[in-house]
Amino acid sequence: MEMEKQARQRYSRQVMFHGIGEKGQEKLERSSIVIVGCGALGSNAANLLVRAGVGKVRIVDRDFVEYHNLQRQVLFDENDVKEQLPKAIAAKRRLNAINSLIEVEAIVADINVSNMERFCSGVDVILDGLDNLETRYLVNDAALKLGIPYVYGGAISSFGMTMTIIPGRTPCFRCVFPDMLPGGAMPTCETDGVLGTAAAAISSFEATEAIKIMVGSDKLNKDLISLDIWDGSFQRLPITRKEGCPACNGNYEFLKNKKTLLKSSLCGQSRAVQIVDTASGEIVFKQLAARLTDVQNLTHNEYMLSFDADNCHITVFQDGRAIIRNTLDEKQAEKLYYRYVRGH
């Protein structure tokens, strides 16, 4: 009873809003969402949605908190950097403190073809907090296959875009962006930077769309919204379904990629390559630490182990994934990964 009273007070200002009301609030409390990527977009959206009372929030992120994140990633603080916490874990801790009525699930993992469908299963909405295009095509395929609404959002520099994808009803991400540009052709927050205000604006649109989907509003965004927060400009671009779009026709090409060794350069991290070997198992940090006798600055906590070797800084996660910093050479990163992390 106490809990109910607390909840009623907590959400009172939002319940007064005509678009939500008592019924809408109850729907929110019964709803669930997965936030894929917990950087600037993901952490701002998670903050808004947990405060709004969305019942279950699952957060998936592969990275850990660093000082250069604090300018825009609102869930994190200096202690998270000092404790070397993964973003998903730090986000859960903060979100639990903000609203203890919400079930927050933290998953520290790279989102890839091997786990995409599992991470998105059983939720009402998928919200985009990603920093790269490849994963967005994968999320789009999974959303259409599973029939789950997907709210796309992206921000770079002072600019951002968002659209809402309702499987079977609206254009999908691939209808609007049919071709994946080759790596390096797109600006990233590493090359062009990103304003915290631009990310906050776009993620506010994303969170609002997610809320509208959950309460069953008929006012969903039907366009591609783009804005430039520095210029103060805002546009709505009409979008249409593309004839022959593979994803809309049930051909989920990005979910068929059977490669087990995945290599990618990371956005927002200077000179870093991530290696994921989905065929190899989990890492036991104690065993790995005992084997690594010829490396420098070896440390580990519950979530990650890091060390320096061959002029690179290597961070290993429990799921067997590693981020190799101070290199852009994927071949070299792969060699270091197998030599140190896998021991062969």
Ligand SMILES: [Zn+2]
């Ligand atoms: Zn499509």
